[in-house]
Amino acid sequence: MAASALLLATPGAALAANNNSTSSKTAKAGSAKSAKAGGSRASAKEARASKAGSGASKTQLQAKGKRSAVADSQGAARPARKSARTAAPLQEANGAEARLIAVYELFGRGKSREALAKAQTLVRDHPNFQLAQLVYGDLLAAQVPPSNAMPDTAGIARLRGNPAMVELHEESRRRLQALRERPPAGTVPSQFLTLSTRSRFAIAVDASRSRLYLFENSDKGMKLVADYYISVGKSGTDKAVEGDARTPLGVYYITSSLDPRSLKDFYGAGALPINYPNPYDVRRGKTGSGIWLHGTPPQQFARAPLASDGCVVMANPDLKQLLRKVQIGATPVVTARSLQWISQPQAEKEEKKFADSITAWKDARASGNEAQLKKFYLPDFQRASRKPVDANSVLRDELTYAQGKRVQIKDVSYLHWRDTEDTMVATFGEVFEGEKNGRTRRQYWLRQAGEWKLFHEEILG
Amino acid sequence: MPKSPRPRARFSFSPTVRALFLAAAACGATLPALAATEHEDVDRLMQAGKLDEAMTKAEAFLKDKPRDPQMRFLKGVIQLDTGKRAEAIAAFTQLTQDAPELPEPFNNLAVIYASQNQFDKARNALESAIRTNPSYATAQENLGDVYARLASQAYSKALQLDQNNTAVQPKLAVIRTLFTAPPAAGGSKGSTLVASATTTPAPAPAAKPAPAPAPTPVAKAPAPAPVPAPAPVAKAPPAPAPAPAAAPVAPPVKVAAAPAPVAKTPEPAPAPAPAAAPAASTAEIESVVRGWAAAWAGQDMDRYLAAYGSDFVPAGGQSRKAWEEDRRARIVGKSSISVNLENLAIKVDGQTATAKFRQVYRADNLNIASRKTLELQRSGNQWHIRKESVGG
Numbered sequence: 001m002a003a004s005a006l007l008l009a010t011p012g013a014a015l016a017a018n019n020n021s022t023s024s025k026t027a028k029a030g031s032a033k034s035a036k037a038g039g040s041r042a043s044a045k046e047a048r049a050s051k052a053g054s055g056a057s058k059t060q061l062q063a064k065g066k067r068s069a070v071a072d073s074q075g076a077a078r079p080a081r082k083s084a085r086t087a088a089p090l091q092e093a094n095g096a097e098a099r100l101i102a103v104y105e106l107f108g109r110g111k112s113r114e115a116l117a118k119a120q121t122l123v124r125d126h127p128n129f130q131l132a133q134l135v136y137g138d139l140l141a142a143q144v145p146p147s148n149a150m151p152d153t154a155g156i157a158r159l160r161g162n163p164a165m166v167e168l169h170e171e172s173r174r175r176l177q178a179l180r181e182r183p184p185a186g187t188v189p190s191q192f193l194t195l196s197t198r199s200r201f202a203i204a205v206d207a208s209r210s211r212l213y214l215f216e217n218s219d220k221g222m223k224l225v226a227d228y229y230i231s232v233g234k235s236g237t238d239k240a241v242e243g244d245a246r247t248p249l250g251v252y253y254i255t256s257s258l259d260p261r262s263l264k265d266f267y268g269a270g271a272l273p274i275n276y277p278n279p280y281d282v283r284r285g286k287t288g289s290g291i292w293l294h295g296t297p298p299q300q301f302a303r304a305p306l307a308s309d310g311c312v313v314m315a316n317p318d319l320k321q322l323l324r325k326v327q328i329g330a331t332p333v334v335t336a337r338s339l340q341w342i343s344q345p346q347a348e349k350e351e352k353k354f355a356d357s358i359t360a361w362k363d364a365r366a367s368g369n370e371a372q373l374k375k376f377y378l379p380d381f382q383r384a385s386r387k388p389v390d391a392n393s394v395l396r397d398e399l400t401y402a403q404g405k406r407v408q409i410k411d412v413s414y415l416h417w418r419d420t421e422d423t424m425v426a427t428f429g430e431v432f433e434g435e436k437n438g439r440t441r442r443q444y445w446l447r448q449a450g451e452w453k454l455f456h457e458e459i460l461g
Numbered sequence: 462m463p464k465s466p467r468p469r470a471r472f473s474f475s476p477t478v479r480a481l482f483l484a485a486a487a488c489g490a491t492l493p494a495l496a497a498t499e500h501e502d503v504d505r506l507m508q509a510g511k512l513d514e515a516m517t518k519a520e521a522f523l524k525d526k527p528r529d530p531q532m533r534f535l536k537g538v539i540q541l542d543t544g545k546r547a548e549a550i551a552a553f554t555q556l557t558q559d560a561p562e563l564p565e566p567f568n569n570l571a572v573i574y575a576s577q578n579q580f581d582k583a584r585n586a587l588e589s590a591i592r593t594n595p596s597y598a599t600a601q602e603n604l605g606d607v608y609a610r611l612a613s614q615a616y617s618k619a620l621q622l623d624q625n626n627t628a629v630q631p632k633l634a635v636i637r638t639l640f641t642a643p644p645a646a647g648g649s650k651g652s653t654l655v656a657s658a659t660t661t662p663a664p665a666p667a668a669k670p671a672p673a674p675a676p677t678p679v680a681k682a683p684a685p686a687p688v689p690a691p692a693p694v695a696k697a698p699p700a701p702a703p704a705p706a707a708a709p710v711a712p713p714v715k716v717a718a719a720p721a722p723v724a725k726t727p728e729p730a731p732a733p734a735p736a737a738a739p740a741a742s743t744a745e746i747e748s749v750v751r752g753w754a755a756a757w758a759g760q761d762m763d764r765y766l767a768a769y770g771s772d773f774v775p776a777g778g779q780s781r782k783a784w785e786e787d788r789r790a791r792i793v794g795k796s797s798i799s800v801n802l803e804n805l806a807i808k809v810d811g812q813t814a815t816a817k818f819r820q821v822y823r824a825d826n827l828n829i830a831s832r833k834t835l836e837l838q839r840s841g842n843q844w845h846i847r848k849e850s851v852g853g
Binding site for chain 2: 130131156168299
């Protein structure tokens with residue numbers, strides 16, 4: 001029974017196909033701006049709340065259930081293997097998680113000796129990988145003849161009854177789920193309608209799977225290059241107010257990279273703040289701050305699926321890989337309850353639809369007709385700048401700025417976010433005919449009665 | 462080897478290793494009868510607790526024959542008993558290198574490592590012991606204990622618990638004697654060797670004697686403390702008239718060295734006739750032996766223990782009572798045991814008999830085949846086991 005929950009084998013094929021995953025091109029490493037860590041309030045609270053655990057556990061690998069567990073997992077492996085051919089491969093095999101999966105897989109094929117040997121080296125290399133210790137413990141316990149009347153046998157039963165086991169089993173379940181249910185090959189999260197090649201990487205977090213997906217972006221489109229187990233807020237997602245221990249849902253950008261030397265051990269290998277609350281969050285009155293992607297404290301390799309105070313927490317080796325790739329201000333981070341995957345042609349289709357609105361806005365501006373341009377702005381529109389700018393002065397400013405010139409829009413990124421409302425974060429550069437440079441804008445659009453309207457804009461430079 | 466009646470105290474050489482020794486003997490590098498008595502003397506001194514004397518004797522012996530594995534092993538055990546762990550480690554390690562075919566030094570190394578909380582090293586050593594001799598029950602059981610400790614350590618790490626409060630030192634069984642040389646050189650008798658006992662019998666859980674014997678392996682009982690279902694079995698009479706049907710084990714057995722096929726000699730020998738027809742006696746012995754195996758498999762401790770005569774001396778100076786406790790601990794509580802006897806060969810010599818066979822023992826996840834010899838003694842009209850040894 002329980003054993004099968006823990007030991008659903010993942011396809012060996014997926015592991016084997018797992019080669020071209022790391023990009024040979026490496027992003028400019030270590031643009032890590034040393035920022036004042038300053039101990040964000042949210043994060044400090046998180047540190048206090050990192051120990052949790054409740055409920056009662058049952059799922060164990062049991063010596064007696066071994067045979068049926070093997071049968072179960074082989075059964076489960078078959079459909080997974082089939083889908084593996086068309087789904088995205090796992091991350092590189094030397095990752096701790098891939099090694100853990102290899103242990104599951106060996107056990108699933110009845111090779112418990114090999115599984116045990118692999119688990120042993122895994123916990124040797126990552127002694128703080130609690131889930132690996134659990135699996136190692138299960139495999140060892142399966143080797144104990146039931147007749148052994150050692151005090152340890154009772155101790156094992158007691159340990160298995162520890163409430164904290166629930167979290168580890170949930171971690172196991174989510175890791176396996178994310179690995180069994182791979183994103184279909186060639187698809188992207190539905191938020192990524194189009195991404196400028198200036199954003200060389202993009203990040204999408206699926207909270208339901210405790211998974212972070214890293215995409216590499218090039219003129220050939222977006223490609224999933226790695227994915228990692230992550231933890232989110234202990235109260236789940238959809239952050240609304242400061243201190244609710246939830247991870248925000250939305251589309252964000254990485255705003256900085258904090259030097260790990262300036263951080264407490266608790267944050268591990270580093271921290272990447274995101275721009276929560278973004279203008280849409282602010283518009284809806286969401287509060288809170290200090291939402292980071294960060295690493296794990298030294299005593300933990302990975303944290304429980306719901307363990308942070310709203311941050312997205314990764315194992316340090318995984319975070320280090322991420323740190324080499326992200327670009328401050330340019331790497332988008334989508335955090336979703338559950339990601340929807342769409343094909344790239346479908347994304348392009350969606351993109352075209354929205355691009356028409358941008359074009360119409362641009363044309364209205366070029367026409368010099370203030371009334372026509374005004375239709376594109378919500379009354380509470382704001383432009384981020386040092387002093388508040390009202391919608392009317394923005395309109396005049398835009399008309400003066402454009403002055404009927406032909407403008408080219410380039411390096412376009414459209415991030416689509418739908419919840420109770422339909423919003424779009426559009427980032428692009430605009431260059432006037434005959435000029436070399438222009439503004440880079442980030443606009444926040446909201447769809448009302450089928451019409452896209454601007455409610456916020458940032459001029460990035 | 463099987464779970465012999467004293468699994469923690471016995472050992473046998475695998476046939477290969479035995480062959481190796483015999484071959485060595487044939488080449489002249491023999492273990493002379495004299496040496497055998499020396500080993501026995503040291504062993505006896507150890508059992509009597511006279512460790513200093515035993516050590517003196519062992520060292521004197523090794524002066525002449527520094528490579529003698531048996532005495533080196535004894536010396537290692539003495540070092541272990543006198544608390545010289547480092548020296549014992551060195552002695553056993555050297556033995557594992559010089560005689561890698563011997564499981565015992567690996568086992569004892571593991572015991573020391575475990576006592577130092579080096580459970581991974583203990584595990585490696587025990588696995589080497591078992592590779593050397595897959596049927597090595599003491600090492601198997603020790604390994605089970607080490608796995609249990611490692612598992613509990615891993616779980617503690619998984620839960621990030623302080624492990625200091627979990628540490629009750631597992632008591633692993635030390636092997637005390639490598640082997641006792643045969644009183645007479647060579648011969649089939651001589652290859653049966655008995656080791657002495659460990660002085661630390663395993664903690665015995667409260668034993669519940671099974672009410673009735675089961676003739677075949679007991680059906681898998683999932684309950685942790687299974688009480689074997691009373692299975693009907695023709696009571697194997699220790700009387701001189703064995704019914705072939707009483708033979709509880711299914712596989713047909715070739716009875717070697719029997720003048721007549723056993724199964725066809727149900728003729729009764731009503732009186733305890735010392736000079737009874739050998740055929741009849743052979744059948745009697747077979748009945749006793751099979752009854753013993755069936756009682757074991759059925760976890761019928763009363764009947765099992767009754768198969769041993771009052772003159773049965775557990776090896777290693779263990780008291781009869783301690784031995785019985787030990788056996789109970791090892792037998793009762795297994796979810797299933799099967800004991801099949803193959804190639805049963807019985808030799809009757811007046812009031813004594815020997816039964817040699819291949820014992821295929823399965824219990825839970827153990828599966829062990831080995832040679833075993835039972836020596837039986839007739840008293841009145843009943844046969845009892847007087848001596849039990851593994852190997853041979």
